Amino acid sequence: MEDVQIVNALVRRCVAGDAVAWEEIVQRYHRRIYNICYRFAGTSDDAQDLTQEVFIKMYRTLSSYDVDRGAFMTWVTTMTRNLLVDHFRKTKQDRVTDSIDAAPSEHEDAMPLSDHIEDKGLPPDARVQSRETGEAVHQALHKLSPELREAVILRDLQDMDYREIAAVLKVPEGTVKSRINRGRAELARLLQRIYRQVM
Amino acid sequence: MPGETHNGMQCKEFEALLFDALDQKLTDAKKDRFHAHARSCSHCGPLFAEIEAGQHWLKSLQEVEPPANLVNNILVATSGIESYRLQDAAVSAKPALGERIREWVDSFLVPVWSTVRQPRFAMSFGMAFFSLSVALSVAGVKPGDLRQADLSRNGLRRTYYTTSARVVKYYENIRLVYEIESRVQEIKKATTPAESTPKEREKNRKDNTSGQPEPRQERNYSRDENQPVLASLPEPAPAVSVTTTRRFV
Numbered sequence: 001m002e003d004v005q006i007v008n009a010l011v012r013r014c015v016a017g018d019a020v021a022w023e024e025i026v027q028r029y030h031r032r033i034y035n036i037c038y039r040f041a042g043t044s045d046d047a048q049d050l051t052q053e054v055f056i057k058m059y060r061t062l063s064s065y066d067v068d069r070g071a072f073m074t075w076v077t078t079m080t081r082n083l084l085v086d087h088f089r090k091t092k093q094d095r096v097t098d099s100i101d102a103a104p105s106e107h108e109d110a111m112p113l114s115d116h117i118e119d120k121g122l123p124p125d126a127r128v129q130s131r132e133t134g135e136a137v138h139q140a141l142h143k144l145s146p147e148l149r150e151a152v153i154l155r156d157l158q159d160m161d162y163r164e165i166a167a168v169l170k171v172p173e174g175t176v177k178s179r180i181n182r183g184r185a186e187l188a189r190l191l192q193r194i195y196r197q198v199m
Numbered sequence: 200m201p202g203e204t205h206n207g208m209q210c211k212e213f214e215a216l217l218f219d220a221l222d223q224k225l226t227d228a229k230k231d232r233f234h235a236h237a238r239s240c241s242h243c244g245p246l247f248a249e250i251e252a253g254q255h256w257l258k259s260l261q262e263v264e265p266p267a268n269l270v271n272n273i274l275v276a277t278s279g280i281e282s283y284r285l286q287d288a289a290v291s292a293k294p295a296l297g298e299r300i301r302e303w304v305d306s307f308l309v310p311v312w313s314t315v316r317q318p319r320f321a322m323s324f325g326m327a328f329f330s331l332s333v334a335l336s337v338a339g340v341k342p343g344d345l346r347q348a349d350l351s352r353n354g355l356r357r358t359y360y361t362t363s364a365r366v367v368k369y370y371e372n373i374r375l376v377y378e379i380e381s382r383v384q385e386i387k388k389a390t391t392p393a394e395s396t397p398k399e400r401e402k403n404r405k406d407n408t409s410g411q412p413e414p415r416q417e418r419n420y421s422r423d424e425n426q427p428v429l430a431s432l433p434e435p436a437p438a439v440s441v442t443t444t445r446r447f448v
Contacts, residue, residue: 019280026273034265048266052276059277130259137256156257162218177218184253185246191256 007072015063026055029073032158033080039153040084042142050087054080070167077160078168081150088146140190148183155180208236213243220247221254 007028013021033054038047057079065075141149154160154168155176165180166173213236219225220233237244274280314320349358 019278022278023270023274026270026277030270030273031262031265034269035262038263039260044263044266048269048272051265051269052273055273056277134260137260141257141260152253152257156254157260181217181250184251184257185249186253187256188249188253192252 004071008067011062011065011067011072022059025058029076030055033076036077036080036153036158037084039138039141039157040146040149041087042138046087050080050083054083057083071164074164074167077154077158077164081154081168084150085146136191136194137187140187140194143190144183144186148179148186151176151179152183152187156184208232210236210240210243213237213240213247217247217250221251 007025010021010025010028014025030051034047034051037050037054038044041047041050054076058076061079065072069075141152144152150169151165154165155162160168162173162176165176169176171179213233216225216229216233220230225233237247349355
């Protein structure tokens, strides 16, 4: 949790021209913003460029931040999300996932996915397996539509609550929950397909 | 099917409790009913399993480490000032003098050593070592002598004075030899007739307007060694007429 008073003081000092305060803000938030960008954009290079863009925009508009209108973290995340949407539009990525309404295959009903996960035997090098799993999940996440992707990233990777996510995405909480559920289920189907191919 | 009731819970209620169940916020009583419905309903059970699995996968993703230069790049791109922390760290982490000297020496030695270690230089160094050992053995240096060398303070001083005395003695002897040699040359000069000085020889050369090359330039490199060379000729030299007959073939 961010210490609201400390952050507000940092923002005030930064607006007054304190370079050390600005560096403190960058140190506090760069990891979080980089991770959001990396999970959304998919590559480290894009994430690095987007993180820089976020901070450049933040540096220019920091004086417009209103403490009464919400937490600094929500303000920063909203700015990040808006830049990611712009980036997505520029790169013209197409949605490549199947619809959540698509009929499941005959094998999917046979066993719940959680059982598939539990049944997988661990290879000798668990670390390598973990890295490979992480890479597979990252790739599958990138195949989700941007609406579902941003919802699950903010909820499951950034641990934001539904109200904050609704504020960032500017949609009702019910829509947020629906997108999160659809995103999780779609990701699970994608990974289930991948692991079925491997197995 | 949605709207059906299984184990006292409708699918609509199940969906409403879905997030609380995933966030582990259900009471024990509700949890039992919820899971009982999930087991019995063919629609809600697989849906819950998928959503739970997706959440599990996403939670398994670990935070990635940003590139090391990201903060500095951001600071340069925004405020134009490099990190104060990095500057402070650089000042505090300044290495000691000895370490810096070692680093400086290593910067020269390491590349040389890495080159020297290549196999193609092995034969060269072997030959160099062999030559050195031969030269030392010819010079009479034996490793055994070095081992017996007195390296104490007094021993080194004694060696220094002995060597100095030897050098001075050698120098005096050489000077004596040169003095004797110069005396002998003086005596020789006094007994032999005086030769023309270089200045006189130069003057004679300039007075010669005959256009003939100097005797030195007449040297014929193809002349046979067996051909007799006259030490002196009567003055003036006799005129010799030579008649040559050219044969045309």
